[in-house]
Amino acid sequence: MAGDELFRAAYASAAIGMAVLDADARIHESNSALEALLGYDSGALEKVALASITHPDDATRDGRVWERLQRGVSHLQAQRRLVHVSGDVVWARVTFSRVDGGPMRVLAQVEDVTETRRAQALLEHRALHDTLTGLPNRALVVDRLDVVLEAPEPQVACLFLDLDDFTVVNDSLGHEAGDRLLTEAARRLRATVRSQDTVARLGGDEFVIVAPGLTSLAEAEGLADDVRAALRVPFSVGGHEVEPTACVGVALGGPDMSAQALIRDADVAMSHAKRAGRDHAQSFSEGMRHHAQMRLSVESELRAALREGQLEVHFQPIVELATGEVRAYEALVRWRHPHRGLLLPHEFLDICEEANLVVPLGEVVLRDACQFIAERPAFPGRVLVNISTQHIGGAGLVDTVREALAEAGVAPSRLALEITESGMLISTSSTRTELEQLTDMGVDLLLDDFGTGYSALSSVLRSPVTGIKLAREFTLRLGDGSTGDRISTAISSLVASLGMVGIIEGVETETQRRTAIAHGWQLAQGFLFDHPRPASDIPDAPASAPLASPSPTPQRVASVPLR
Ligand code: C2E
Ligand code: MG
Ligand code: MG
Numbered sequence: 001m002a003g004d005e006l007f008r009a010a011y012a013s014a015a016i017g018m019a020v021l022d023a024d025a026r027i028h029e030s031n032s033a034l035e036a037l038l039g040y041d042s043g044a045l046e047k048v049a050l051a052s053i054t055h056p057d058d059a060t061r062d063g064r065v066w067e068r069l070q071r072g073v074s075h076l077q078a079q080r081r082l083v084h085v086s087g088d089v090v091w092a093r094v095t096f097s098r099v100d101g102g103p104m105r106v107l108a109q110v111e112d113v114t115e116t117r118r119a120q121a122l123l124e125h126r127a128l129h130d131t132l133t134g135l136p137n138r139a140l141v142v143d144r145l146d147v148v149l150e151a152p153e154p155q156v157a158c159l160f161l162d163l164d165d166f167t168v169v170n171d172s173l174g175h176e177a178g179d180r181l182l183t184e185a186a187r188r189l190r191a192t193v194r195s196q197d198t199v200a201r202l203g204g205d206e207f208v209i210v211a212p213g214l215t216s217l218a219e220a221e222g223l224a225d226d227v228r229a230a231l232r233v234p235f236s237v238g239g240h241e242v243e244p245t246a247c248v249g250v251a252l253g254g255p256d257m258s259a260q261a262l263i264r265d266a267d268v269a270m271s272h273a274k275r276a277g278r279d280h281a282q283s284f285s286e287g288m289r290h291h292a293q294m295r296l297s298v299e300s301e302l303r304a305a306l307r308e309g310q311l312e313v314h315f316q317p318i319v320e321l322a323t324g325e326v327r328a329y330e331a332l333v334r335w336r337h338p339h340r341g342l343l344l345p346h347e348f349l350d351i352c353e354e355a356n357l358v359v360p361l362g363e364v365v366l367r368d369a370c371q372f373i374a375e376r377p378a379f380p381g382r383v384l385v386n387i388s389t390q391h392i393g394g395a396g397l398v399d400t401v402r403e404a405l406a407e408a409g410v411a412p413s414r415l416a417l418e419i420t421e422s423g424m425l426i427s428t429s430s431t432r433t434e435l436e437q438l439t440d441m442g443v444d445l446l447l448d449d450f451g452t453g454y455s456a457l458s459s460v461l462r463s464p465v466t467g468i469k470l471a472r473e474f475t476l477r478l479g480d481g482s483t484g485d486r487i488s489t490a491i492s493s494l495v496a497s498l499g500m501v502g503i504i505e506g507v508e509t510e511t512q513r514r515t516a517i518a519h520g521w522q523l524a525q526g527f528l529f530d531h532p533r534p535a536s537d538i539p540d541a542p543a544s545a546p547l548a549s550p551s552p553t554p555q556r557v558a559s560v561p562l563r
Pocket of ligand 2: 386
């Protein structure tokens with residue numbers, strides 16, 4: 001075969017698509033690989049303009065390529081979309097080479113890169129979407145929000161959603177059920193918003209909705225209500241009917257605001273909504289930002305405080321009302337803050353709970369309380385330690401108590417735990433088991449601040465509780481000749497008839513002391529007797545308070561198990 005013929009044969013049978021184009025960018029001739037690639041019959045591409053087999057969106061780029069070739073550029077490579085006869089898009093990498101000599105001729109070599117492009121697009125999609133729900137992820141929603149916020153007067157609302165009790169579904173019905181719930185929530189959210197809105201999943205059970213064009217909080221709150229209503233419809237998962245609800249935080253975009261900042265505002269508003277309970281919406285306010293910053297800094301300081309031993313325990317006596325003799329102590333935590341002085345529990349306990357620090361805090365207090373007992377061999381009474389509701393059922397409370405007792409070499413009969421009504425109301429079996437294990441060990445359980453919660457008498461009777469502390473609210477009403485007196489009398493006789501320990505809290509005056517005695521109370525705690533003090537201020541042998549009062553009957557003293 002002569003050289004020319006050999007070249008022709010190679011050109012015709014090449015696996016890669018080839019065409020020779022004339023000066024007007026029309027196909028002069030093409031090989032069978034190109035015809036097959038675009039679905040044309042043999043010879044059908046002849047005289048066809050390059051523009052008519054190119055996707056309209058890429059045709060203008062061809063114009064520029066052609067100009068450069070005409071100006072003498074010898075090779076050019078470009079990716080473009082060609083159109084198959086069926087109308088499908090074929091992604092192609094096209095290499096244009098000018099053929100030397102004679103009238104202008106350009107050789108186009110066309111490689112099909114559709115598969116590569118598809119894989120690339122899939123990767124891009126994956127990088128920007130959540131695989132479970134198919135919704136945009138954080139990166140994509142931040143990107144879209146940033147674009148909207150670039151406007152001088154941006155008009156956009158951001159809703160931050162967090163499903164209520166998602167972990168309950170996930171933990172009790174399994175991850176598959178959890179996934180179905182998330183997918184269903186995603187579907188409902190998408191069905192509720194307008195087409196121009198973006199629904200994204202940030203991870204876990206958190207979603208964000210970006211709604212461009214909303215200019216007032218009222219409009220945004222309307223959307224939040226719609227979304228909550230859509231979620232609230234019952235849904236069956238894993239054989240159980242669940243009613244998915246969410247708390248929603250609402251924030252509006254403003255000039256010079258970043259997407260991250262707007263999402264953070266909506267998130268802060270959402271955590272305020274959570275505090276109000278399930279299925280709530282809350283709009284962001286400036287005060288919340290301040291609160292959130294304060295909270296964050298206190299939270300990190302509190303972690304450091306736990307590490308560096310800034311928490312200390314003070315002890316307040318519980319005395320025999322009649323004699324003033326100390327029968328027990330309540331351990332009360334304090335924070336010796338390096339700059340703010342001695343902080344009381346109400347200044348940090350909430351944050352401690354929100355930051356999941358109740359377990360380490362409980363460990364510190366239990367350890368110090370046991371140490372206090374160990375260092376006072378002449379004192380026979382119990383020390384009462386407050387236990388946070390979050391610490392009960394699942395956080396290893398029984399082990400923590402055992403370890404603290406063992407470490408100090410103290411018997412369980414020297415310890416009592418105070419729990420609140422909410423702690424007792426959580427009637428899961430793990431909570432009950434844990435409380436029963438403690439009483440079986442010999443640790444007393446007292447119901448703190450009785451009367452301020454909602455516990456029904458029946459639930460108190462069914463619980464392993466061995467004593468009740470009457471909340472200070474009732475002590476304040478002693479002597480009112482009305483409900484205050486009646487409640488105090490009723491509870492004191494209830495406690496006695498059940499053989500429980502009863503302690504009246506917050507006794508501050510001599511009159512209150514006398515009234516409490518008249519109502520049948522035997523044990524009390526309050527500033528009248530002493531304030532909480534550091535352990536170093538409390539000697540070993542209990543100091544008898546200088547209270548002259550009639551001695552109680554011996555039988556009654558014997559019936560008080562707090563020794
Ligand atoms: P609480 O368990 O009811 O403790 C009694 C609170 O009343 C203490 O406040 C005590 O100082 C105060 N108090 C005692 N007598 C009187 C009185 O006569 N008048 C008045 N006005 N107040 C009196 P404190 O130490 O500020 O503790 C407040 C609450 O913080 C406690 O209430 C308890 O619920 C919680 N708490 C304290 N220590 C701990 C702890 O170690 N762990 C946990 N989880 N909670 C704790
Ligand atoms: Mg207490
Ligand atoms: Mg109390």
